Amino acid sequence: MTTIRDVAKKAGVSVATVSRFLNGSGYVSADAAKAVTDAVDELKYELNPVARSLNTKQSHLIGLIVPDITNPFFPELARAVEDVALTYGYTVILCNSDENPEKERNYLETLKKKYIAGFIVTSNQLDAPHYANMALPIVALDRAINDRIPTVSSNNREGAVMGTQALLQRGCKDILFLRGPEKLNPANDRFEGFMEAITESGVNYHIVTCPFHFADSEKIVEGFLKEHKEIDGIFASSDVSAAGALKAAVTLGIQVPAELQIVGFDGIAMGEMLSPGLTTIAQDVYKMGAIATRVLIKRIENQEIEQHFYEVPVQLKLRGTTRSVEK
Incomplete structure (x- = not known):
């Protein structure tokens, strides 16, 4: 089984340099980066995601907390979040709170122990302190929590x-x-x-x-x-x-x-x-979920976000439960 030491030896650099490059945790010169990349490819080395999370105290996991998974609105939101997260290399963990504050808090505490990278939250709670005081990046989706947390919703x-x-x-x-x-x-x-x-x-x-x-x-x-x-x-x-x-x-x-x-x-x-x-x-349910995910990933990766509140337009869709306009 190929180890990080094998990669370092093949690349002609230190183990610490390989670790910094693979974990994105420090400066690595362009020459060293190329040498490590070539060695990883040649040796077919795969970084253990568990080891990585223990080392960096962060994983590529996003927690998505929704209040009621039986309401079709929320699976449609979850689909958008998952699609966009995967394109950035993140995996989504779906949590159904059943509109229960204790379940929400339990999910937060449990996933924090798994070095979750951040949360997208659709919460029934207004200004919940366990969100306001959290150090991890959070984005509120559909329902605002407080002014300090970025929010994506409809008009x-x-x-x-x-x-x-x-x-x-x-x-x-x-x-x-x-x-x-x-x-x-x-x-x-x-x-x-x-x-x-x-x-x-x-x-x-x-x-x-x-x-x-x-x-x-x-x-x-x-x-x-x-x-x-x-x-x-x-x-x-x-x-x-x-x-x-x-x-x-x-x-x-x-x-x-x-x-x-x-x-x-x-x-x-x-x-x-x-x-x-x-x-x-x-x-635009899909757009709401997609925006929330991109905003969260920017916050996780310490990038600046363009705005703090995103409001997605709505439109009237006429179908069979209404008549034509009376003249």
Whole structure:
């Protein structure tokens, strides 16, 4: 088995020089670097990643913490993070927190012991101290944690204005807004956008707090529609909630979009698979994950980042749960 000493002997340099070059931990002259590279290739030497992490106190591992892996939005984010990380030579470890602060802290402490290089975090916690005080690089994805941590998110407020206006332009006179969890920044921004658009319109509206879960949303909407048969439009803070609303309408025999129009928020692939297809405010999920990964890797490698807050535009995607614009 080829050792680092064999490489040093073949290259005609010291073991310390080989170690500095392979670990990127110090200056190595161009001649020495070429000699080491040639020796590594000729001897087919492979650096043990475990040994490397013990030596440098850092691995090429990135921790990705998401709150709910059953929500299709987060696997789509994870795919983007993994794709981009691999192109830079990093491996992603996916952690599902189940929206539990203790699980988040446990993942952080466990992975720090594995010399994790940094974290991308989609957290339900606002200004969590265990993130704010961490020495490792962190990027917040979709949900801001605090002003000191770089954040990548969508323009949630503007998207909610667009979604509400889409229902109003199509003749809705009594709209139900499925508000997301109140401790979630994106949900709060979407609520503010809805209120901005609906207040200006003067139409009737109702607000129900609803988790980003299909079954819960279905149950909540079914109960509400039974009591409020006048509802002719639903704007949901997530596509999963919108899918639950669509299922509730079908169960009650309400025709979509003839009697009830529905708009979601996310733009996940599932929306196209529903029947009818879901009209939604589409986030560029892949772009969000890709930007977050590049920002984190720059921070890991001590490169300057261009900005601290990245806001990705959204767009309205019209499908079968809404009608054409009334003239």
